[in-house]
Amino acid sequence: MVNNGCLCCTVRGDLVKMLLELVKKKRDKFDHIVIETTGLAKPGPVIETICSDELVSRYVKLDGVVTMVDSKHVLQHLDEVKPRFVVNEAVEQVAYADRIILNKIDLVSEDELKGLTMRIKHINGMAPIKLAKYGSVDMDFVLGVGGYDLERIDSEVHIDNSCSSMHQHGTAQEHHQRHHHDHVHDSAVSSVSIVFEGMLDLDEVDDWLERLIEEKGDDLYRMKGVLSVTGSDQRYIFQGVHSLLDGCPGKTWGPDEKRINKLVFIGRNLDETALRKGFKGCLA
Numbered sequence: 476m477v478n479n480g481c482l483c484c485t486v487r488g489d490l491v492k493m494l495l496e497l498v499k500k501k502r503d504k505f506d507h508i509v510i511e512t513t514g515l516a517k518p519g520p521v522i523e524t525i526c527s528d529e530l531v532s533r534y535v536k537l538d539g540v541v542t543m544v545d546s547k548h549v550l551q552h553l554d555e556v557k558p559r560f561v562v563n564e565a566v567e568q569v570a571y572a573d574r575i576i577l578n579k580i581d582l583v584s585e586d587e588l589k590g591l592t593m594r595i596k597h598i599n600g601m602a603p604i605k606l607a608k609y610g611s612v613d614m615d616f617v618l619g620v621g622g623y624d625l626e627r628i629d630s631e632v633h634i635d636n637s638c639s640s641m642h643q644h645g646t647a648q649e650h651h652q653r654h655h656h657d658h659v660h661d662s663a664v665s666s667v668s669i670v671f672e673g674m675l676d677l678d679e680v681d682d683w684l685e686r687l688i689e690e691k692g693d694d695l696y697r698m699k700g701v702l703s704v705t706g707s708d709q710r711y712i713f714q715g716v717h718s719l720l721d722g723c724p725g726k727t728w729g730p731d732e733k734r735i736n737k738l739v740f741i742g743r744n745l746d747e748t749a750l751r752k753g754f755k756g757c758l759a
């Protein structure tokens with residue numbers, strides 16, 4: 476437990492100290508470190524501490540962010556209007572998640588659950604969602620997530636297009652529900668996914684992502700992608716959090732495999748049209 480029990484940006488020093496103490500003194504006694512933040516914690520600074528603190532990142536690797544959602548009460552938190560420049564922690568906790576557990580599903584109706592799932596996917600179209608009662612989920616769902624592991628992203632990049640504003644699928648009823656929903660309490664935090672067959676110029680992609688990070692880094696919470704690039708038989712994989720970007724070649728494309736690019740961006744005030752245009756500008 477960190478000193479005051481609250482894990483937010485102001486106690487990052489405590490977190491660093493605690494993690495270093497654990498890895499130095501008790502390294503052989505554990506496989507994973509599970510950090511449970513308070514309901515009011517902002518995930519960004521915690522992620523940043525683990526990924527970019529020079530000392531910490533030498534010893535520990537971030538496996539993933541798991542967000543437990545209280546299905547009965549979460550909407551009131553997601554809808555809470557905050558003063559300007561103050562983040563809504565509930566929205567942020569959903570946005571940064573690599574895995575989402577929708578708990579207490581016994582306390583909501585099926586329709587409520589459907590609406591809630593759509594709301595969550597609108598914010599985070601990347602994280603697999605598991606429905607649960609009393610927090611009961613398989614250990615595999617919460618440990619060994621590999622949310623920041625490029626090899627895992629290669630095989631598992633999960634893009635849920637069902638709530639992207641430009642998707643072509645879904646029933647008329649879903650469309651209606653979504654539009655009505657967005658209208659009532661649209662959130663500035665959302666996901667944009669791009670799924671597109673074709674070949675990309677990797678230099679152009681590098682330039683595009685670099686520019687994007689420079690201009691919108693603060694607003695870009697998470698991004699992941701599996702790309703098909705010219706001159707290579709291998710996929711190109713990237714993942715990022717704010718201005719930290721990581722990429723490398725991944726698995727080889729099969730001889731008859733469709734070379735489909737899949738990208739997902741989660742962030743605040745994302746300009747979907749600009750993102751799609753930027754992507755298309757990288758096509759070879």
Ligand SMILES: Nc1nc2c(ncn2[C@@H]2O[C@H](COP(=O)(O)OP(=O)(O)OP(=O)(O)O)[C@@H](O)[C@H]2O)c(=O)[nH]1
Nearest residue numbers: 513514543545578579580581582607608609610611
């Ligand atoms: N009906 C129902 N009750 C649940 C479920 N999961 C947890 N509870 C109950 O909810 C109560 C605690 O809820 P929470 O406040 O969400 O628990 P918590 O996450 O430990 O609390 P904080 O960490 O302080 O946010 C306990 O009485 C649990 O038994 C569930 O799936 N269904």
